[in-house]
Amino acid sequence: MASLTAPSLREPVSGNWPIGRIAGFPGVIRSPGRARVAFHGGSYRGFGVGVEARRWGVTRAVTSSNWGDPAGVGINTFRVPLLSGSEVAEKLREFQEKVTSRQNYMAMYSSIFGGITTDPAAMVIHMDDHMVHRGHGVFDTAAIMDGYLYELDQHLDRFLRSASMAKIRLPFERSTMRGILIQTVSTSRCRQGSLRYWLSPGPGDFLLSPSGCLNPVLYAIVIKGRALPDRKGVKVITSSVPMKSPQFSIMKSVNYLPNALSKMEAEENGAFAAIWLDDEGFVAEGPNMNVAFVTSDRELLMPHFDKILSGCTAKRILVLAEQLVADGRLRGIRLGNVSVQEGKMADEMMLIGSGVIVKPVLQWDDQVIGAGKEGPVAQALFDLILEDMKSGPPEVRVPVPY
Template sequence: MANCNPSSDKKSDEMATLEVESGSDFIVHVFSSSSELLGKLHEKWSSVKKKPYPAMYSSIFGGIILDPAMMVIPIDDHMVHRGHGVFDTAVILDGYLYELDAHLDRFLRSAAKARISSPFPRSTLRSILVQLTAASQCKEGTLRYWLSAGPGNFLLSPAACPTSAFYAVVIDDTISQCKNGVKVITSTIPMKSTLFATMKNVNYLPNVLAIMEAEDKGSFASIWVDEEGFIAEGPNVNVALITKDKELILPSFDKILSGCTAKRLLELAPKLVEQGCLKSVKTANLTVEEAKGVAEMMYVGSTLPILPIIMWDEQPVGDGKVGDLTMALSDLLWHDMVAGPDTQRLCVPYNN
């Protein structure tokens, strides 16, 4: 019979581990107060020299949180136990938010598809994200934000939840141009249906399993192929290909997520057409057979912005080396991120 009244004597972590390993009863500690719990949370972060999450916003708390120990969300939030939430990400580079407006627009389109109403108008959401980034003092990293059906119960329907919830976190990280090629595989994990693939929702279990499958096989990531045999996308990135005729082709966005960085690439790439480096730029459906015959291949995503692919299913892509046109496209996007027009970059005011 379980002991419901554990003694006040505290067992060491080593003893607790021994008990679990030997199969004996494990005594669960009961936190007697919120201050004791908070102390335990602070203990976790006390040895961390550089905090990876310098700031968080929560509409549940109604403000910005700078203490990582308090960066939490309610367990009865429907995003947690039902996956009813959407998210998006913007890059912070040299004190600028790159393409925040494009990402925010997609974020709200995803929310509409998920039938989640924002607790704030778009202008307020944008203002919160800018203020959060400024408060974080982070000059390089990512800004990730979520809209959820909100906390309130553990039912399937969110109808009784008082309000939706908005969360955002600044992640301190290094953003650099990717110049080395990676290996990929064709995923055997079924890709999402069109409704869920075109909505940036938090249901990422297929994506996680696809990444794990690739890692098990010694590859960086994977590529999904749709039910018609056309190239789709990677687990959290778009795919772009350059044919032997120097055509840049991205898979059509009708069944996959319309990546903000991928769309920006489509806007910038015609510069290489004008220079005579590329023949054309377009979106189109490509079969696996056609795709495996291309000269160059790459992932396209916010934090990359381009990652060359040199090996696919243990077969070299093109000559198996990072292509010149891939790097030319990478340079275009990277320059746009670092020194792009004001319409793409939002300067974040930093407090001294």
């Protein structure tokens, strides 16, 4: 980009004000030649605004003579380029080229532009989308395994339940959304990875109410996957971050600040995840996975889903685990309240979710779980899910027509 060397055209903002004091805002006072803005005992000179035109008249710079330097320490100006739409697109592509090695975004659908793009630089959403500035949106996911979408319909059903709870209207019927998601994966040519999708009231304004949003929006993105999650056991801690109330915990919304803080807390303490306890002190869930235990009586025990997200992978585990009951490796399967003491004294503990599949837990806080190594039930459940993803029945595997 050419340097901005043309002289600035500085005209004090105060020169455009018709009156010396703005009604209803006594802190703004007109003084000769320059406005002064008073802030609780101090004042700052008003800033002059000017533009510099590039030779071909596309990029301009907004110039301030005093903003950011109220004490007059020598920083007199800063320049922010004013970019055209084509220049913004160019900058987005330049940015994308710098991070290509870390991102594998293969395709994106947006009902805003009514189609699919494979250009990662174009995979953006509007700042005034209610999902962005108010956290009013829901999402879900589905794994792509060997060219099949695993549990797409189960995840899509939960997606629509979440949208109903969040009072987000649907932009299309379920069958249309399902077709869009499958076509997006097909266009991506991705055979191993994940599909993620969101529903939002859409863009409109920056107000709290979504009444100004024109139409609800569906977004979807395909992410090329790397290797499967490993089977190595991990450490977890008890989270000190407050858990969301059941009304929001059972909904898969984009309000994941508590989840992110809980995950960060775990990482800061050398752990993989932090475990939430519910309002009665019973084991609830991890930041984005369910929790399960194998008791000393060889029961597979999982917390009730009435206060936590009903994980699709966890619910599938409950079905597949019947095979371990049939061959004697488990005595039974039970949903119920799990105390912290009961959890820490279990023979096995595991995290379950589409991102980790089945992850053995070897230590919770200072307590070693069982023998302190990956247990046989966790290993068997990992194998069962993996087999189900590769060769399960049609109700859990949707073929993608590439």
